[in-house]
């Protein structure tokens with residue numbers, strides 16, 4: 643798994659976000675992208691249940707966009723966020739997204755952090 647390459651795909655995805663804080667998530671399995679997501683406005687039941695602003699987080703968007711949810715089992719998610727000056731920023735999933743990541747048995751998450759090497763791996 644090439645972390646830099648995967649985070650670059652997550653970065654590209656984040657740029658689609660209409661928000662000032664753009665976050666991108668990519669789910670990979672066996673070196674292939676199986677779904678992508680970015681933070682956007684959407685009134686999905688899971689979103690509305692916890693977020694009155696109806697902001698769908700990138701991680702949840704990537705999970706919901708995956709047509710075959712079984713593929714998420716054992717997969718790896720990469721989450722990218724950058725500051726306005728282009729430096730990587732902390733992109734650890736919020737508790738709601740973490741719950742969904744666990745529920746779908748995603749095995750590892752890689753997310754950007756502010757210090758070198760600018761990403762961190764976590765076993766879910």
Ligand SMILES: [Zn+2]
Nearest residue numbers: 699735736739
């Ligand atoms: Zn979240």
